[in-house]
Amino acid sequence: MKDAAPQTIYLSDYSPFGYLVDSVSLIFDLAPHTTRVKSRIAFRPNPDATDGTFFLHGEALTLISATIDGAPVSPDITPQGLICAVPDAPFVWESEVEIDPANNTALEGLYMSNGMYCTQCEAEGFRKITYYPDRPDVMAIFDVTINGPHPVLLSNGNPVKSAPDTAQWHDPWPKPAYLFALVAGDLVAHSDSFTTMEGRHVALNLYVRPGDEGKCDFGMRALKASMKWDEDVYGRAYDLDLFNIVAVDDFNMGAMENKGLNIFNSSVVLASPETSTDMNFERIEAIIAHEYFHNWTGNRITCRDWFQLCLKEGLTVFRDSQFTCDMRSAPVKRISDVIDLRARQFPEDQGPLAHPVRPESFQEINNFYTATVYEKGAEVIGMLRRLVGDAAYARALDLYFDRHDGDAATIEDWLQVFEDTTDRDLSQFKRWYTQAGTPHLHVSESFELDTLTLTLRQETPPSAATPAPAPLVIPIALGLIGPDGEEVLDTRVLEMTKAEQSFRFTGLDAQPIASILRGFSAPVILHHDLSDADRVHLLAHDTDPFNRWEAGRTLARKALLGIIERGTQVDAAYLNGLRAVITDERLDPAYRALMMGLPSQSDLASALHERGQTPDPAAIHYASEAMRDILASHLADDLQALYHAHQVSEPYQPDADQSGQRALSNAMLSLISRTDGAALAMRQFQGADNMTQQLAALACGIRAGQGDEMLAHFEAQWKDDRLVMDKWFGLQVHEAAPENAAAVAKKLTEHPDFNWKNPNRFRSVFGMLAMHHAGFHHASGAGYRLLADWLIRLDAVNPQTTARMCSAFQTWRRYDPDRQAIIKEQLDRILGTEGLSRDSAEMLTRIRG
């Protein structure tokens, strides 16, 4: 409850529930404010448990009646649940509760979105539906009856019976309550089918609101591709006769893997060329795959407790990135993932919210759906795979599925299958799961006669979560490039286990340049003192696409920091090296587009902070703008040529090939518009038949000061499409000048379509504001104050989304005393709000320190 003292839960306190559940049957009588839920649950004492307390979770429920074996009981009820005396033998618990889905604005449990009913139970939402042992290690077979005047009534598993206004569902697979789902409403289905490798005929449906039928085709194709891929690559087939996906407009997260009934934020499933960008399509494909892959990694094998969240999330993210690598370009996907990791996970791991991939304590589990658990969790699996090799990884996974199917498992179980298949001792490797913090890897080299010696030193800064970090096992993929540009040693993996360690390479004719941490083989910060000339050499010759990109990125970062420190001089060798890469028609356009990208302003702030300096957001902004001007003038001759050479003339396809062309030509357009004004952008805007082209041109137009008319046109064209309007809101904040960002955001909150209770719309304005580095951190403090005002307002209706957005403040101690003072005032102001949620309170106290 809101006023109860926050309680901390510890991994070390785990103990199994006192009872096993043999079956669950639920009957829902739907009504917006007075939904009745009847439950009939068969329990039996758990022989493995020591504590026989019969505690059922339950929150915001009105208990109508409760019986045990048919006899009425009067349990002790608290805001968190109930305790009841029970027989020391199998018994049947029955209860009836009333809930109010129409007033459920937190979007957890059973709630309503645009007149439809839907549920979100992960992590602890089921307790808002009925009394139940709401913990992932309690698994049961569910039967569900839904009564209500709605054409579509869905739950998990297979349909048993359906008649007007009623439907019955049976899910044959035991599951924890967090995978329960129910949907009811006036929906239309886009249907297809898939036959599994085991010969099972599976009906597939994508349910959407009437009007969205035209945005289903891509998602359905992605689903079928995912089903096939999991069979081909992991040998995993689907296990029900039906797979449903539902698109919902009001959703706190991306999507949810409920058994047989995935529920998606409509922004990550609905797509059409006119309304979705290439990036949207790629993300939709990845998230559909992610949720589908959870069927094996998450549902068939689930988590013993929420501390093990990375068991399902790290592995499923790893699997979805493998899928995207296979569907699209592997190097482009890898580079994009690393950009994302550095932007979201590194700051988390280096600030007050740092926690291990497997945390050891929490107050509110919703606050641990983090980049560390997900993305670093996936990196850890990538390292494991690199260390044991692809074949051993495949054997270990087979054993994992074999041994743990039907289990609620732990990270220990996961590592054990690798130990058993490879005979390796993974106890040191396990530190990746138990230690917080981003390791630094320092390299020094010496060359004598024909021998290169690399001396590597690892160091993880201590943090509150891990005060005394110990050395990690770090797989370091490495190759050597000779002075003539030939690779003299192809990629191999060094296994670093000590704090400091040397590796020797002999038989070399001349001193090579070491290409270290190829493919970003470990989530560390590499310190390798190469000269600019050596980096330009790697930019031209590295055979590893990641490190080739990384060489360019490091040069760009140095150039930007140079502008901040010394003024606008950029090394011509770098600019020429960049030109050579982006004009090299043998290279994938998508890869060249990535080469054109600059480190973000918050990346630069991190880099300065790492060097012991206080980042000045205005100076960083100025440098980023200056750098783009330099690129625009230095590359002027090539920009037009590349822009025109990479126009797509075929009908729009959201595939890797076409989206790469558009990414490259739009990168050119953005530089062209700096020197030549908005004419070309305007032409692209007017002629665009797809959102990628239209939105890129609109951004250029706004930056060139020609935005008003284009924005008005865009709004008139798309005012009825809520997903496109999210882009319209977001782009205006994104493209605002730093001194205007807060004012632009504020003005947008006055727009009649700013439905702030819708998480997508709220994030389109305030997520963008928080990401606008120079705008959010403007010296006036207007950005900080505005965000705080709105977090206070949102917390009262939706704690989960509010708490996640509090992380906007996580880097606050990097900045100067004036900014810190304003931020601290805001943190205290939010923390002082009467009735602040446990979610936000936990986040803000951790951030404030």
Ligand code: PHE
């Ligand atoms: N389990 C979901 C996923 O990773 C994420 C999620 C968590 C969604 C909590 C809703 C609530 O795919």
Ligand code: ZN
């Ligand atoms: Zn997931």
